[in-house]
Amino acid sequence: MPANPFTDVWHFLTATTNDYLHQGNWRYPILALFWALLLAGIAIAFQNWREDSEQRSGRHLGIWLVRVLIGCLWFQGMLWKLPLPVSDGLQYWTEQESTNAAFEFHRTFMKDVVLPHMSVLGPIVFLAELVFAGSMLLGLAVRFVGVLAVAYTLQLWLGLYDNPSEWPWTYMCLAIVIFLFVIDGAGRSLGLDAWLRRNVPPVRDGKGLVGWFFNIAG
Numbered sequence: 001m002p003a004n005p006f007t008d009v010w011h012f013l014t015a016t017t018n019d020y021l022h023q024g025n026w027r028y029p030i031l032a033l034f035w036a037l038l039l040a041g042i043a044i045a046f047q048n049w050r051e052d053s054e055q056r057s058g059r060h061l062g063i064w065l066v067r068v069l070i071g072c073l074w075f076q077g078m079l080w081k082l083p084l085p086v087s088d089g090l091q092y093w094t095e096q097e098s099t100n101a102a103f104e105f106h107r108t109f110m111k112d113v114v115l116p117h118m119s120v121l122g123p124i125v126f127l128a129e130l131v132f133a134g135s136m137l138l139g140l141a142v143r144f145v146g147v148l149a150v151a152y153t154l155q156l157w158l159g160l161y162d163n164p165s166e167w168p169w170t171y172m173c174l175a176i177v178i179f180l181f182v183i184d185g186a187g188r189s190l191g192l193d194a195w196l197r198r199n200v201p202p203v204r205d206g207k208g209l210v211g212w213f214f215n216i217a218g
């Protein structure tokens with residue numbers, strides 16, 4: 001049966017995609033983690049909608065929806081970084097960067113620094129994408145995490161720039177969307193950042209450092 005968006009979503013939500021199946025029985029706790037993040041994000045959005053009349057707008061709802069979809073994108077992309085420490089997929093695409101990066105210094109860095117240390121960097125890449133996914137799904141520290149995600153995505157843009165099977169605009173478009181999240185503070189639209197700004201006081205006289213951090217990061 002040909003793939004379509006509806007069957008693809010169903011397979012993703014039920015852990016029956018190839019990336020999930022490749023994890024064996026580990027796919028079930030990974031799926032449980034996704035559902036926990038997604039349901040928590042929905043609950044946070046509902047709480048914001050209920051508590052703050054300013055959050056009840058089509059603009060905030062639209063930003064929330066796009067942010068959640070980008071979170072799903074990061075979570076799905078994270079799956080083929082498993083199993084740890086280095087998945088076949090991550091090894092392959094890192095090797096592609098060592099030969100297809102836009103600039104010679106980038107190719108040299110990937111070849112001489114990154115590839116020899118993949119057993120260390122593989123888990124870091126996995127955790128980075130998990131953090132990106134969690135931040136977008138929950139709307140937590142979106143500005144801070146978004147800056148990291150933009151830098152990460154631009155590295156992929158330049159790293160795979162000369163790969164004939166990749167379209168460079170794919171990564172640039174993702175970077176642009178996340179950059180807009182950073183500029184707009186997308187976590188303030190039905191996200192945990194919005195809830196924290198209402199309920200955690202900003203820093204005053206050396207107190208409220210958590211509130212200060214999330215006021216900047218979110």
